[in-house]
Amino acid sequence: MRFPCALLAALLTAGCAVQRQSWESPAPAVADLVVRRAWPVMGTLLEIEVRGADSAVAEMALATARAAVFRVDMMMSVYKPASELSAVNRRAGGDSLTAVDPWTAEVLEAALRFAELSDGALDITVGPLVDAWGFHREVGAVPPEAALDSARRLVGYEQIRWDPVTRAVRLPRPGMRLDFGAIAKGFAVDRAVAALRTAGIRAGRVDLGGNLRWFGRVSTEGSERNVALRDPRDPDRPFALVQVDSGSVATSGDYERFFEVDGRRYSHILDPRSGQPVRGVAAVSVFAPTALEADALSTAFFVLGPQAGCRLAARLPGVEAVWVRDPDQDALRPHDVTLTAGLRGRVELAFERADGEAGPVFCAGEE
Numbered sequence: 001m002r003f004p005c006a007l008l009a010a011l012l013t014a015g016c017a018v019q020r021q022s023w024e025s026p027a028p029a030v031a032d033l034v035v036r037r038a039w040p041v042m043g044t045l046l047e048i049e050v051r052g053a054d055s056a057v058a059e060m061a062l063a064t065a066r067a068a069v070f071r072v073d074m075m076m077s078v079y080k081p082a083s084e085l086s087a088v089n090r091r092a093g094g095d096s097l098t099a100v101d102p103w104t105a106e107v108l109e110a111a112l113r114f115a116e117l118s119d120g121a122l123d124i125t126v127g128p129l130v131d132a133w134g135f136h137r138e139v140g141a142v143p144p145e146a147a148l149d150s151a152r153r154l155v156g157y158e159q160i161r162w163d164p165v166t167r168a169v170r171l172p173r174p175g176m177r178l179d180f181g182a183i184a185k186g187f188a189v190d191r192a193v194a195a196l197r198t199a200g201i202r203a204g205r206v207d208l209g210g211n212l213r214w215f216g217r218v219s220t221e222g223s224e225r226n227v228a229l230r231d232p233r234d235p236d237r238p239f240a241l242v243q244v245d246s247g248s249v250a251t252s253g254d255y256e257r258f259f260e261v262d263g264r265r266y267s268h269i270l271d272p273r274s275g276q277p278v279r280g281v282a283a284v285s286v287f288a289p290t291a292l293e294a295d296a297l298s299t300a301f302f303v304l305g306p307q308a309g310c311r312l313a314a315r316l317p318g319v320e321a322v323w324v325r326d327p328d329q330d331a332l333r334p335h336d337v338t339l340t341a342g343l344r345g346r347v348e349l350a351f352e353r354a355d356g357e358a359g360p361v362f363c364a365g366e367e
């Protein structure tokens with residue numbers, strides 16, 4: 001099966017210009033204007049598209065949305081020594097509490113909620129483990145067992161001291177380290193969408209490195225309500241098209257940051273309980289009402305795998321997910337894909353099934 005190129009271009013490419021739809025008359029209505037901008041931030045690309053606003057309003061809205069994302073980065077990056085999160089981490093083991101901005105507080109509380117829900121699969125105290133495996137430094141190496149043991153002892157979201165009234169946080173043990181890498185991008189996308197709406201934009205799309213959220217009526221053709229999911233073993237090639245109404249999607253993939261030793265892949269999503277990079281899953285995409293939920297859950301579902309992940313997804317209204325198993329051969333096969341039941345009839349897979357081959361698996365064991 002092949003997807004129409006125009007559709008893929010609409011889904012996957014970024015532009016930086018005011019565009020007019022090809023079917024327009026020479027004097028376009030404001031409703032047909034599309035403005036797109038892109039900026040590098042948070043180690044990836046922020047792409048924002050607004051529709052149906054005149055260019056002055058659009059420019060103003062884009063500037064405030066961009067500022068919101070950069071603000072999240074300034075506060076929550078572990079790579080910026082001046083960020084709030086770095087200050088919290090530096091004080092680990094001390095007595096002093098650090099009061100944080102309401103945005104940081106919101107991400108922290110969401111992270112604690114998703115940690116509970118996922119039984120610790122998502123855990124923002126993984127910092128020492130991410131460090132031990134070298135993912136903060138981009139020079140990965142398998143750590144010695146002793147280093148892993150001591151990092152593992154510093155991990156556990158229950159250890160975080162958090163006072164929601166004063167918005168003050170403390171990490172009780174020296175060496176503890178918060179890492180919002182699994183959740184901050186989704187939050188930033190939600191803040192950007194809120195900024196666009198406040199500025200009067202009624203339809204648009206924000207994409208921050210694969211954390212995507214739409215709002216309003218985004219296309220007269222409706223084609224942009226299809227989301228293409230990238231093949232984790234060939235990221236330029238989509239393996240599925242998913243029809244969605246509105247909301248968000250986020251993908252966690254083992255191809256985003258990884259290193260290989262003796263032909264074995266060690267990727268950046270860690271199981272907080274074992275301290276090891278998760279094995280067996282290549283990618284998880286999650287559809288959810290907000291980008292924060294999609295981001296948090298894509299990481300949690302990656303760690304949980306399809307079995308436990310299906311059980312959790314069934315308890316969460318408006319949440320659907322797609323797991324791609326690490327394929328044992330080069331190319332993905334349909335049975336490497338597990339989908340939540342709510343996606344039935346809304347997904348087109350890009351590969352044919354060979355005779356007698358199993359199809360994609362739906363949660364609850366149906367095929």
Ligand code: AMP
Nearest residue numbers: 121122123124181182252268269270299
């Ligand atoms: P994502 O791409 O949203 O799945 O986030 C992955 C990033 O979150 C990693 O690069 C780490 O910084 C961090 N991380 C890795 N494993 C976990 C985990 N189990 N819980 C929370 N954060 C994690």
Ligand code: MG
Nearest residue numbers: 182295296299
């Ligand atoms: Mg995530």
